Amino acid sequence: MGASSYSFVRAEYDEDAAKFALPGGADDADLHAPGIQNLFDQDLAELHGADHFVLVLPAGAAAHIEAGIAYGLGKRCWAVGPSDRSETLYRIFAAMTVDAASLVQHLKDSRVLQ
Structure with a gap:
């Protein structure tokens, strides 16, 4: 249909952030950890770029x-x-x-x- 999509399921997780992708993996995470920051930045960039x-x-x-x-x-x-x-x-x-x-x-x- 000519549409593209983004989903956290297909997000690029570096080695530090991979554990956050598991169910409950970010429950006790340090919100200032570099992996969390990278995921936040990635998700926010996708939201800004979305129609x-x-x-x-x-x-x-x-x-x-x-x-x-x-x-x-x-x-x-x-x-x-x-x-x-x-x-x-x-x-x-x-x-x-x-x-x-x-x-x-x-x-x-x-x-x-x-």
């Missing part, structure tokens, strides 16, 4: 913070996936869809994807 932001639910606190940053940067935001509860700040999303097919259809209908 849009999609939050894939369910998602943790970091992903929700990224959604807030994207919204604050003026990016159009969408959420896709099951949501077990409503949040007032989910109003940042132009749409929330239950699955990827519904999101793609919404993006086509709203002419975001041609």
Whole structure:
């Protein structure tokens, strides 16, 4: 469809940061560690360079913070996936869809994807 994406799953983890990629790996991490700083810088650069932001639910606190940053940067935001509860700040999303097919259809209908 001509779109590209970025995901922390495909982020470039150097040797120092690789342990942070494991589930729970950053729970007790020193936020001033060089590996954490590199990941932060990488994620922030991707958010600045993005045209849009999609939050894939369910998602943790970091992903929700990224959604807030994207919204604050003026990016159009969408959420896709099951949501077990409503949040007032989910109003940042132009749409929330239950699955990827519904999101793609919404993006086509709203002419975001041609």
